[in-house]
Amino acid sequence: MCCAKIKARRAVEIERICDAHAVVGGTFSMITATVRHDRSMSLEEVRSAVAGSWRKVQRLKSWVDLREKIVGQVVAPEVTVGENGWHPHLHILLFVAAGVSSDALDSLLPEFVGDWLRLVNEALGKSPSVERGVHLLHFGADSAAAASGYLSKVAKELTGGEMKSGRDPFALLDDVAQGDEI
Numbered sequence: 001m002c003c004a005k006i007k008a009r010r011a012v013e014i015e016r017i018c019d020a021h022a023v024v025g026g027t028f029s030m031i032t033a034t035v036r037h038d039r040s041m042s043l044e045e046v047r048s049a050v051a052g053s054w055r056k057v058q059r060l061k062s063w064v065d066l067r068e069k070i071v072g073q074v075v076a077p078e079v080t081v082g083e084n085g086w087h088p089h090l091h092i093l094l095f096v097a098a099g100v101s102s103d104a105l106d107s108l109l110p111e112f113v114g115d116w117l118r119l120v121n122e123a124l125g126k127s128p129s130v131e132r133g134v135h136l137l138h139f140g141a142d143s144a145a146a147a148s149g150y151l152s153k154v155a156k157e158l159t160g161g162e163m164k165s166g167r168d169p170f171a172l173l174d175d176v177a178q179g180d181e182i
Contacts (some may be wrong), residue, residue: 014074025098028072028107028139032069035120036128043086047079049123050088056119062111069100069108102138109136149164 018028033054037046056077057063072095079088096105113134121127 017072017095018135021095027096027098027100027102029094029096029102030137030139031092031094032089032135033092033116034087034128034133034135035124036084036126037087037124038134039083039085041085041124043079043088046124047077047088050077050090051124053116053119054116057112057115062108062115065108066094066105066112067098069105070094071097085117105136105138106128109134125126 033050035046035049035053074093076091076093077088078091079086081087094105117127117133120133127133158159
């Protein structure tokens with residue numbers, strides 16, 4: 001119960017920050033970064049690969065170049081489980097500085113993607129495809145209403161992972177007790 005209340009408060013905080021950022025002419029982008037995974041991998045193995053790769057990529061020039069175009073970020077790790085096993089990944093909401101175009105961010109993405117893929121390959125011995133490893137979504141100032149609605153959803157996504165469809169931790173435990181191997 002407390003966790004849900006804290007996450008709901010965080011969602012409201014993110015929405016307020018987004019509103020304030022938009023008022024000063026800032027825009028938003030969201031990176032989703034993931035790794036290739038399968039049922040044979042433990043949650044700890046895949047989660048560690050995501051966390052370690054994120055920690056390392058932030059020290060590289062590709063991320064430093066991206067950071068110069070933003071004024072802040074919200075990073076939310078998320079873990080889902082499905083047919084291919086555990087799927088930890090990151091949602092990174094970027095508060096893009098006023099005047100920075102989506103083209104400017106897009107031009108920096110290939111180097112970041114290359115670094116991300118290399119790091120997760122080092123961690124797991126395999127990497128996702130370029131198309132699935134990193135996804136960048138932009139929200140422009142010209143679509144403020146659409147962005148506002150989507151960012152509200154993103155705020156809830158970033159702070160309310162237990163609200164997603166699928167099995168929550170307690171459902172997972174119940175399923176394991178009934179013989180499920182995940």
